[in-house]
Amino acid sequence: MSNTILYNVTTLYLIGKPGSGKTLFGNLYLGNNSSSPENTILYENGDQIGYNITGNSIKYVIETNGFRNHGANTSIQASNIFSAIKNHLYGITAVALVIPMHKNKLSNSNKQVLRLLYESFKTDEIFYKMGLIFTYHAPKEDDRYRQSDYFKNEVEDYLTSLTGRSRSHNIKVFFVDNVAYNRLDVQYEIPQIRNWVSERSSYNLPDSLKSDAIVGHWQVEGEFDVYNNTFEEKIDDDNSIFYSNFINKTRNIWMSLNRTYTIQFDWEIANVSQKWNYSTTIEYMTDKDIDRSRYKVEYYNLIKSRVKTTYSDGSITYSKWEVINKKLHHVRHRCKTEREVKRIGKQFGKIFGIK
Numbered sequence: 617m618s619n620t621i622l623y624n625v626t627t628l629y630l631i632g633k634p635g636s637g638k639t640l641f642g643n644l645y646l647g648n649n650s651s652s653p654e655n656t657i658l659y660e661n662g663d664q665i666g667y668n669i670t671g672n673s674i675k676y677v678i679e680t681n682g683f684r685n686h687g688a689n690t691s692i693q694a695s696n697i698f699s700a701i702k703n704h705l706y707g708i709t710a711v712a713l714v715i716p717m718h719k720n721k722l723s724n725s726n727k728q729v730l731r732l733l734y735e736s737f738k739t740d741e742i743f744y745k746m747g748l749i750f751t752y753h754a755p756k757e758d759d760r761y762r763q764s765d766y767f768k769n770e771v772e773d774y775l776t777s778l779t780g781r782s783r784s785h786n787i788k789v790f791f792v793d794n795v796a797y798n799r800l801d802v803q804y805e806i807p808q809i810r811n812w813v814s815e816r817s818s819y820n821l822p823d824s825l826k827s828d829a830i831v832g833h834w835q836v837e838g839e840f841d842v843y844n845n846t847f848e849e850k851i852d853d854d855n856s857i858f859y860s861n862f863i864n865k866t867r868n869i870w871m872s873l874n875r876t877y878t879i880q881f882d883w884e885i886a887n888v889s890q891k892w893n894y895s896t897t898i899e900y901m902t903d904k905d906i907d908r909s910r911y912k913v914e915y916y917n918l919i920k921s922r923v924k925t926t927y928s929d930g931s932i933t934y935s936k937w938e939v940i941n942k943k944l945h946h947v948r949h950r951c952k953t954e955r956e957v958k959r960i961g962k963q964f965g966k967i968f969g970i971k
Contacts, residue, residue: 921938
């Protein structure tokens with residue numbers, strides 16, 4: 617039988633000057649709570665890339681500015697990152713400026729990287745996936761929000777001058793005090809950032825090797841190829857011997873957000889007296905959903921999958937539909953009261969045919 621596992625892949629692009637705390641934040645985000653260099657899981661294989669695989673989730677972090685050579689030219693570092701995106705990661709899920717709270721001015725190097733992002737992706741859509749992560753922040757909440765609002769306005773003003781679009785990118789703000797990362801408020805923020813990243817859809821460079829953004833990837837284990845003439849001897853549970861044309865133990869298949877399609881795996885198990893043919897089809901469908909959580913109503917497009925198995929006797933079994941991607945639609949309404957949430961949600965439900 618074929619065993620399929622879906623991995624949800626996200627990529628967080630961190631921008632920050634040396635000393636901003638972005639490397640320590642990257643490790644906190646990936647689940648490594650130590651700042652010790654020997655324990656870091658960033659920059660494996662010599663690339664400026666960190667990753668973590670937990671369950672069916674794969675989280676990537678890539679950095680620019682000061683990852684290996686603090687004196688390196690910003691544009692060269694950014695160019696290396698874009699090359700990695702095109703050749704390895706195939707997309708960016710979210711972008712975050714990592715800013716020490718005592719810095720209240722957008723640096724020229726950060727501006728340069730933002731400009732390179734805009735020029736490389738050839739759209740300001742990338743900035744709708746942007747967040748600000750403030751490190752080493754002020755202990756008083758009022759001071760914290762006052763300073764962050766000032767910086768956020770400066771970023772929005774720069775993006776407006778860069779793209780010619782009005783200030784409407786809905787940039788998210790998070791506070792992670794790297795020095796005191798065991799504090800409860802910091803421990804609360806880290807999962808919020810992970811959720812924010814996971815809710816975004818990946819965006820890809822136009823001239824990348826893969827023209828579509830990643831949703832996730834399937835790993836197929838124990839796949840049998842009916843066209844392969846090389847047979848491997850197997851012993852079944854009842855000690856009977858059969859021969860199967862067995863190929864690679866695992867195979868990776870990348871999915872696209874922009875398509876709804878079917879991928880089919882076929883294999884053949886040969887016995888002395890008869891052959892049994894099985895086929896497994898992974899089916900995809902689109903659906904709709906409304907998030908009516910407190911003080912907001914958001915309309916989502918969903919991509920769901922299920923596994924259809926056809927047996928030699930003609931019988932068919934289906935697995936349950938599972939949501940593999942949740943993409944925010946353009947319709948969004950912010951509410952002031954829970955009563956308004958219910959009213960707007962009911963109104964959207966009638967429009968989109970959702971109960």
